Each structure stands twice: as structure tokens, then as C-alpha cells.
Amino acid sequence: MDLTYVIKRPLLxxxxxVESSERNRFCFEVDPxxxxxxxxxxxxxxxxxxxxxxxxLITRSRIKRVRTGxxxxxxxxxxxxxxxxxxxxxxx
Numbered sequence: 001m002d003l004t005y006v007i008k009r010p011l012l013x014x015x016x017x018v019e020s021s022e023r024n025r026f027c028f029e030v031d032p033x034x035x036x037x038x039x040x041x042x043x044x045x046x047x048x049x050x051x052x053x054x055x056x057l058i059t060r061s062r063i064k065r066v067r068t069g070x071x072x073x074x075x076x077x078x079x080x081x082x083x084x085x086x087x088x089x090x091x092x
Contacts, residue, residue: 001031001033001034001038003038003041003042003045003046004042004046005031006030006031006034006038006039006041006042007028007029007030007039007042007043007046007079008028008029008030008031009028009029010026010027010028010029010091011027011028011029011078012091013027019080020088020089020091023082024082024083024085024087024088025080025081025082025083026043026080026081026083026089026091027078027079027080027081028043028078028079028081029076029077029078029079030042030056030077030078030079031077032058032075032076032077034077034079036054036056036079039054039056039079039081040054040081043081047089049083049084049087049088049089050083050084050087051081051082051083051084052082052083052084053081053082054079054080054081054082055079055080055082056077056078056079056080057077057078057079057080058075058076058077059075059076059077059078060073060074060075060076061073061074061076
């Protein structure tokens, strides 16, 4: 998988900004087909930092009721990336 297509966007929520400042962890929305190794390589090459650990989470959107039945359930994948001490990513 091409590394430029692995990371879709950084997730900037209140919880992720606290994690980035206190625990040096950053959250990204990634392609659902990407593995942890793909995410690690993509973050290291795009942001020029060294990654210590990658945790991933697959989520499904809420199912909605419509006239014809139930719809929804789009898959998305989040990756929580912990950097080594002394390194940071400037997202703004």
C-alpha cells in the first residue's frame, strides 16, 4: 500500500489534544486496509519522527432506520501512535 494513502487525516478532539500534550500520543484516521506496520512507516516518513508503538481501533458508524429498513454501518479505522521521548508532531 502506498504510504501517502495510509493516513487520511489527523483526529483533533479534546481527548486527542490532551493525549498529545501529556502522553505524546497522536490519533489519525487511517485506511481500513492498512496494517500497524504501514501506519508506522507512513508516520515516520511523512512527519520525520520515530514511532514507539501503534494501536489501532476499527469502528462502525451508527445504524439508521429508514423507510426500507436499516442502513449505515460504514467502517473506519483509527490509529493511536506513541512517539519516542523528546519528539513531537506539529499539526497546526
